[in-house]
Amino acid sequence: MGHLIEFRQVYKIYQMGDTAVHALDGVDITIDKGEFVAIVGQSGSGKSTAMNIIGCLDVPTRGQYFLGGTDVSTMDDDQQAVIRNKMLGFIFQQYNLIPKLNVLENVELPLLYAGVPERERRERARSALERVGLADKSKNLPSQLSGGQQQRVSIARALAGSPSVILADEPTGALDSRTGREVLHFLKQLNREGDTVVLITHDNSIAVMADRIIRLQDGKVIYDGDAHDPRAVVQPHLPGEDEEVGA
Amino acid sequence: MGIKQSFLLALKSLAVSKVRALLTMLGIIIGVAAVIVIISLGDGMQKMMNDQFESLGANLIQVSVWGSGSSRSVAPEDMYKLVADNPDYLRAVSPYVQVSGVSVRSTREAFTPGSILGVSEDYDSIRGMTLSQGRFLQYVDVLRQQKVCVVGSYVNKEYFDGQAVGQQLSIGGYTYIVVGVLSESAESRKGTDDDQIVLPYTNAMSLAGSRVSAYMFTGADKDTASVSRTIIEKRLEKIFGDDDYFMVITSAEMLDIMNTMMNTMMVVLVAIAAISLLVGGIGIMNIMLVSVSERTREIGIRKSLGAKRRDIRSQFIIEAGTTSAIGGVIGIGFGLLAANVAGTLISGLDGAEGFAAVPSLGAIALAFGVSVGVGVLFGYLPANKAAKLNPIDALRYD
Numbered sequence: 001m002g003h004l005i006e007f008r009q010v011y012k013i014y015q016m017g018d019t020a021v022h023a024l025d026g027v028d029i030t031i032d033k034g035e036f037v038a039i040v041g042q043s044g045s046g047k048s049t050a051m052n053i054i055g056c057l058d059v060p061t062r063g064q065y066f067l068g069g070t071d072v073s074t075m076d077d078d079q080q081a082v083i084r085n086k087m088l089g090f091i092f093q094q095y096n097l098i099p100k101l102n103v104l105e106n107v108e109l110p111l112l113y114a115g116v117p118e119r120e121r122r123e124r125a126r127s128a129l130e131r132v133g134l135a136d137k138s139k140n141l142p143s144q145l146s147g148g149q150q151q152r153v154s155i156a157r158a159l160a161g162s163p164s165v166i167l168a169d170e171p172t173g174a175l176d177s178r179t180g181r182e183v184l185h186f187l188k189q190l191n192r193e194g195d196t197v198v199l200i201t202h203d204n205s206i207a208v209m210a211d212r213i214i215r216l217q218d219g220k221v222i223y224d225g226d227a228h229d230p231r232a233v234v235q236p237h238l239p240g241e242d243e244e245v246g247a
Numbered sequence: 248m249g250i251k252q253s254f255l256l257a258l259k260s261l262a263v264s265k266v267r268a269l270l271t272m273l274g275i276i277i278g279v280a281a282v283i284v285i286i287s288l289g290d291g292m293q294k295m296m297n298d299q300f301e302s303l304g305a306n307l308i309q310v311s312v313w314g315s316g317s318s319r320s321v322a323p324e325d326m327y328k329l330v331a332d333n334p335d336y337l338r339a340v341s342p343y344v345q346v347s348g349v350s351v352r353s354t355r356e357a358f359t360p361g362s363i364l365g366v367s368e369d370y371d372s373i374r375g376m377t378l379s380q381g382r383f384l385q386y387v388d389v390l391r392q393q394k395v396c397v398v399g400s401y402v403n404k405e406y407f408d409g410q411a412v413g414q415q416l417s418i419g420g421y422t423y424i425v426v427g428v429l430s431e432s433a434e435s436r437k438g439t440d441d442d443q444i445v446l447p448y449t450n451a452m453s454l455a456g457s458r459v460s461a462y463m464f465t466g467a468d469k470d471t472a473s474v475s476r477t478i479i480e481k482r483l484e485k486i487f488g489d490d491d492y493f494m495v496i497t498s499a500e501m502l503d504i505m506n507t508m509m510n511t512m513m514v515v516l517v518a519i520a521a522i523s524l525l526v527g528g529i530g531i532m533n534i535m536l537v538s539v540s541e542r543t544r545e546i547g548i549r550k551s552l553g554a555k556r557r558d559i560r561s562q563f564i565i566e567a568g569t570t571s572a573i574g575g576v577i578g579i580g581f582g583l584l585a586a587n588v589a590g591t592l593i594s595g596l597d598g599a600e601g602f603a604a605v606p607s608l609g610a611i612a613l614a615f616g617v618s619v620g621v622g623v624l625f626g627y628l629p630a631n632k633a634a635k636l637n638p639i640d641a642l643r644y645d
């Protein structure tokens with residue numbers, strides 16, 4: 001049985017005029033089912049690029065990406081849409097809820113695109129909302145909820161389709177530290193219940209919630225291992241750049 | 248995604264910006280209303296014309312003869328024989344002689360009737376006339392040139408106090424007895440068919456001092472009107488050796504010509520109204536393009552959750568179709584209202600009493616279908632643009 005996620009020499013190169021920006025520069029990563037991995041690194045190190053490729057929102061310039069054993073790096077838009085729908089659940093920094101739809105309708109969306117019939121869709125969306133403790137807000141519009149609640153709705157939405165991987169890009173970035181911790185504990189709990197979670201953050205204190213840390217710098221993996229290894233949280237010091245801690 | 252969802256979503260986004268939605272629909276509303284009005288009035292007009300022809304006698308064939316100046320002419324007997332020889336195409340014939348410039352007097356006063364006609368005893372059935380009092384002319388009256396006449400309801404009312412039958416009437420110095428009164432056909436107004444005096448054509452010929460110059464035939468059927476016409480024309484050509492000395496007109500063919508003209512006119516008018524629909528369609532396209540760029544982020548979110556291109560495309564197409572369909576319904580409403588008002592105004596005019604604007608169900612269905620079609624057609628481009636957005640670019644869009 002192969003890995004759930006496997007990057008083989010993945011490059012993402014943006015051509016900016018004469019210069020080529022290597023957002024990912026020959027990355028090899030494997031993540032197995034049930035893992036809780038944090039991808040960390042400074043701003044511009046390639047975290048979001050990696051997450052977009054893992055999430056099938058983007059394709060590598062070079063290299064291969066296997067998700068659940070199939071090469072998804074060469075798939076077209078619609079095929080990737082099916083993969084996103086069936087295998088991936090996103091949690092974004094900005095929640096990305098649709099403002100016109102109420103909470104329940106937002107959570108139903110992935111099921112809608114999966115073609116799940118209305119009744120079952122309702123039920124599954126409702127139980128996902130129950131898991132995040134927001135069943136009573138199902139008729140509210142996103143704008144009527146606090147930031148933490150909105151983020152929990154987006155978690156419910158990510159859970160509703162029972163994905164293989166939950167991808168969270170700076171999920172606490174827009175939250176205060178207390179609600180941020182709540183969201184993290186929730187992700188931790190999901191992982192304990194068996195979900196694979198990939199968390200992206202530039203904050204070491206958040207990264208240590210994970211079991212494993214992958215550190216990127218200039219598009220390269222510079223550390224990959226136990227989150228509790230002291231080397232995992234050591235930021236390599238770059239000349240002229242001060243590290244931002246707990247920003 | 249289901250059509251129902253897209254439809255509800257479309258209604259929702261329309262409800263959010265009502266003024267914008269209304270402005271977007273304006274072109275469609277005007278276009279559809281114009282189409283409804285034009286078709287309603289056109290149909291009403293056509294119906295009125297048909298009714299008038301019907302009352303004239305839909306199978307009527309009018310023959311005018313002006314002769315060749317020589318001794319050659321058409322004898323009434325020739326025409327009667329024509330009818331007898333062609334029972335499948337011709338039913339009846341009556342000579343038709345108009346008398347003018349003769350003095351007319353009732354026992355009380357001298358007057359000038361709308362017309363004095365000399366016809367045969369079949370004329371009433373040819374023209375579908377009925378009598379309110381007395382009888383129509385009879386064969387013996389024609390044969391023996393009896394001095395009897397039938398008068399219209401206006402003449403009866405105006406000069407005989409409604410008691411014309413049995414009274415005397417002096418025409419060109421001869422004394423006639425009124426034997427019947429025609430039923431009212433034009434509200435007993437002066438100068439209409441109600442203001443006429445009908446006498447045997449044999450008498451009329453002597454009064455007018457001329458030969459019969461016109462005939463009225465009844466054809467067997469509207470559909471064979473042209474065959475009937477050919478039969479009469481052939482006969483007349485044989486008599487005159489030329490086709491320059493007479494003219495044959497059938498009501499059915501006249502009606503056909505007029506209907507064709509009406510239809511052509513309506514097609515032109517509807518085409519003009521369709522320009523408004525085109526403008527409306529472009530308006531919808533414009534607003535949909537704006538809507539797509541405003542909702543780029545939403546499109547990105549939907550794609551990240553697994554929406555395929557066709558899901559996004561159908562969402563926007565349904566939204567455009569819904570917008571224009573609602574515009575169409577409003578336009579149909581306005582159109583029906585306007586057609587009704589116009590119909591009422593027109594029916595108040597002289598000679599258009601029977602007019603009614605009749606919007607057919609087909610016209611309404613067509614207008615609705617076209618408005619939905621316009622929305623779908625012009626919504627396709629923006630919808631396709633939305634569908635092709637790259638998820639990552641769309642998600643980053645602000």
Ligand SMILES: Nc1ncnc2c1ncn2[C@@H]1O[C@H](COP(=O)(O)OP(=O)(O)OP(=O)(O)O)[C@@H](O)[C@H]1O
Binds near residue numbers: 202
């Ligand atoms: N669409 C793009 N076009 C050009 N360059 C890009 C594009 N997207 C990312 N990059 C570049 O790729 C590099 C990696 O960007 P990425 O967004 O992955 O960083 P990040 O680690 O997520 O940073 P942050 O913590 O600030 O979110 C950066 O140098 C960035 O400028």
Ligand SMILES: [Mg+2]
Binds near residue numbers: 047048049
């Ligand atoms: Mg980032």
